[in-house]
Amino acid sequence: MSILRVRNWLDPVLRKKGEPVDNIDENLARLVEDMYETMLQARGAGLAANQIGEAKSLFVVDIGIETGKRDLVTVINPVITAREDEEIAEEGCLSIPEIFAEVRRARRVELKGVDLKGNDVRYEAEGFLARAFQHEMEHLAGTLFWDNLSSVKRNILKRKFKKLQKEADE
Ligand SMILES: [Zn+2]
Numbered sequence: 001m002s003i004l005r006v007r008n009w010l011d012p013v014l015r016k017k018g019e020p021v022d023n024i025d026e027n028l029a030r031l032v033e034d035m036y037e038t039m040l041q042a043r044g045a046g047l048a049a050n051q052i053g054e055a056k057s058l059f060v061v062d063i064g065i066e067t068g069k070r071d072l073v074t075v076i077n078p079v080i081t082a083r084e085d086e087e088i089a090e091e092g093c094l095s096i097p098e099i100f101a102e103v104r105r106a107r108r109v110e111l112k113g114v115d116l117k118g119n120d121v122r123y124e125a126e127g128f129l130a131r132a133f134q135h136e137m138e139h140l141a142g143t144l145f146w147d148n149l150s151s152v153k154r155n156i157l158k159r160k161f162k163k164l165q166k167e168a169d170e
Pocket of ligand 1: 095139
């Protein structure tokens with residue numbers, strides 16, 4: 001297993017849509033193992049394939065994150081099939097490190113997809129996990145959480161990001 005480089009929002013791969021996966025093979029299983037390791041090392045709750053430079057329709061999520069019991073799952077070719085209610089909560093992204101903002105999202109979602117064995121999976125999630133699913137789905141559509149904000153707010157966050165980057169480089 002190896003730690004992959006998490007791309008930041010300046011990388012054009014973050015704007016690519018995830019290509020549907022039609023072949024679940026050893027290479028894909030290896031990629032997923034690396035994504036798990038990368039996500040855990042970065043202390044993230046989820047990671048979409050394009051965040052590590054692969055524009056494929058899949059993401060990994062720790063569905064046990066709220067309980068403290070690690071439970072890593074992979075969802076291939078995911079689709080959100082139902083959304084209910086809304087709530088606003090703070091959110092961050094491994095591709096926009098150190099930047100957080102409040103985002104309005106559905107409070108409950110149903111997500112369908114396929115697991116690494118090729119079996120159909122279905123999750124009903126609410127709160128934090130529902131938010132994580134919606135966040136990862138946006139990555140697979142080539143968008144980022146701050147695209148939900150006004151351009152004024154987004155520009156403030158972009159400036160903050162660049163300032164932090166500059167400080168880190170000095
Ligand atoms: Zn993200």
